[in-house]
Each structure stands twice: as C-alpha cells, then as structure tokens.
Amino acid sequence: MIVLSSALEQEKIKAYVQAMTEPTTYTFVKKEGIKLFFDHGDEVAADAAARAVREKIKKEPWGHILYFNSVAV
Numbered sequence: 001m002i003v004l005s006s007a008l009e010q011e012k013i014k015a016y017v018q019a020m021t022e023p024t025t026y027t028f029v030k031k032e033g034i035k036l037f038f039d040h041g042d043e044v045a046a047d048a049a050a051r052a053v054r055e056k057i058k059k060e061p062w063g064h065i066l067y068f069n070s071v072a073v
Helices: 010-019 046-059
Strands: 001-007 027-032 034-040 069-072
Touching: 001 046, 010 027, 010 034, 010 046, 046 069
Parallel strands: none
Antiparallel strands: 001 034, 001 069, 027 034
16 A cells, blocks of 8 residues: 655545556545555555656656655555
C-alpha cells in the first residue's frame, strides 16, 4: 500500500493515480485527512510503486508545483 499526502488537488491526484497502469495498477482504498491510501497489488515493491507515482505526478503540468509526499506503508 502507498500513501500520498497532499492538501491540494486531492481529487485530481486520486483520478490520476487510479488511471495509471505503469509499473502496476493502483486502487483507491480510503482517505484520512490529507492522506490518500492506494493499493498497488503485488507486482512491484511498495517503495518502487510510491517512487513511480511521485515521479509521474511531478512530470504533469499541474503536478510539478504541488507539495506532496508519496510513501510506502
């Protein structure tokens, strides 16, 4: 499972991550405050999944200006 923490653009992040298929698919699990929890399946390690999400969001025109955290739990 990975956790993305962001105070801004949570719905956009949620939709974007759920649409990702590389390196694995992500399923939204729950929201707690500013934390968004996603299940990433068993295809890749949690650290690799969290790193991939962070890198892809940062490449988006709206993502490179966001302050957010992506970690494996």
